[in-house]
Amino acid sequence: MNTVNLDIHSVDSEKIVVQGKSYKNFDEAVKAVLDFLKQRTGFNLWVFSRKVDSNLIVVESNDNSGLIKSGDTFPWADSICARMVAGEGPCFAPILSEVKAYSEIPLVKQMNIQAYVGVPIFLEQDQKLLGTLCGIDFENKSEIIGKEIPIIEIMASLLGAIFMQEQKIIEQSRAIESLRKEAETDQLTGLLNRRGWETRLSKEEARIKRYGTPVAAMIIDLNDLKKINDTEGHEAGDKLIIKAAECLKSNLRSTDIIARIGGDEFAVLVIEVEEREAKVVFERLLSKFNEQNINVAIGMAKHEPTRPLTETIKEADKAMYLMKSRNRQISP
Structure with missing residues (x-):
């Protein structure tokens, strides 16, 4: 030494x-x-x-x-x-x-x-x-x-x-937190549920403020889930949800936070990523979903350290609905 x-x-x-x-x-x-x-x-x-x-x-x-x-x-x-x-x-x-x-x-x-x-x-x-x-x-x-x-x-x-x-050490702490999330886990996908998502966000926000950690938020909506549930049954719908969850897990890092926050909605917080890198992640997810024939709308927002993290999530949600609206407009 x-x-x-x-x-x-x-x-x-x-x-x-x-x-x-x-x-x-x-x-x-x-x-x-x-x-x-x-x-x-x-x-x-x-x-x-x-x-x-x-x-x-x-x-x-x-x-x-x-x-x-x-x-x-x-x-x-x-x-x-x-x-x-x-x-x-x-x-x-x-x-x-x-x-x-x-x-x-x-x-x-x-x-x-x-x-x-x-x-x-x-x-x-x-x-x-x-x-x-x-x-x-x-x-x-x-x-x-x-x-x-x-x-x-x-x-x-x-x-x-x-x-x-x-x-x-923080990354290790995140890994430990992931092991303790049973009560905050979505049973169908194994991802965090809404409760788990909100708990993790509150912890991450404190770290972001202290260390200036760059993060980006994404909200993903499964456009076809309701139609599949109605026409093919809920078992087919569940298979689509699981397929989408696996796509997210296989294309994001273990340190990123992924959650199923609604019936057809997922949320992601990408950790230690600057704006250019966040856009690469966004484009990669869109491409991977398309490859697997999963019709999604994704909204992304880069977090600004001067505002609450909840505002960034809302911005990503608005961006998702904007993409969803545009997809409807161009559908045959």
């Missing part, structure tokens, strides 16, 4: 130790690191952020003024971090007005930011950008602070590792 000593502070591959205290919990660790960096660098405001789609989501901030709060969302393109990651400006700008790529950003002018330091956080397994660890100040800073960048990079890497480790 590798350990790096930072005066009386240290870090290793499993934990961060600050002033003799060990932190394995992300919430505690990130707060300790932001306070440590504030004391060490003199930058007053530190932020651990996550990039999701075209947004920068503030996962944690040590700002007590309310200027930048945990949970705040900013356009990624309008952030200093975006330009730093793109290589358009340095990771340390002690006199920010001297860096045109930064000083011209509207948000910088609005907040009167005078100094910046930040580093990107990449996921080890695929080098995908997770987010950034950055500090800003409203006064110019000394060039000597640039010597602290290696320490900031170590802290960013370790916070990223702890963050992702907690995501793995």
Whole structure:
């Protein structure tokens, strides 16, 4: 296990130790690191952020003024971090007005930011950008602070590792929750029933708010179920329901949440998926249903972190009814 000593502070591959205290919990660790960096660098405001789609989501901030709060969302393109990651400006700008790529950003002018330091956080397994660890100040800073960048990079890497480790624990927790869902299971399909769906949504919403998890909701309606029940009997209708459920299970991941919430209606919450990826999932499901001759209407909505998850579900439901209406209009 590798350990790096930072005066009386240290870090290793499993934990961060600050002033003799060990932190394995992300919430505690990130707060300790932001306070440590504030004391060490003199930058007053530190932020651990996550990039999701075209947004920068503030996962944690040590700002007590309310200027930048945990949970705040900013356009990624309008952030200093975006330009730093793109290589358009340095990771340390002690006199920010001297860096045109930064000083011209509207948000910088609005907040009167005078100094910046930040580093990107990449996921080890695929080098995908997770987010950034950055500090800003409203006064110019000394060039000597640039010597602290290696320490900031170590802290960013370790916070990223702890963050992702907690995501793995959350995935394991989701798997355990799935094993405990007997009372919340639809007997015909083995999927969650409406009760189970609502229980899981409330738990996921708390995680989404805390970690900025990108998700998308889908509502699927079996267009022909009533007709099949009426003409071929309920046994044929049940076979169609089971066939549709199997199609969903075989084309979604185990971490995604699937439920039968009505006689002819399914709901899906796709976890850890950005907008482009959500559209790919949507198109794949449509294609797979068509291949199996299952006539469906699907509505999808990408969740925005600024609104309740129930609103996203309603938007997906409206989109489903819109597709259903269009299908009726073009039917012979």
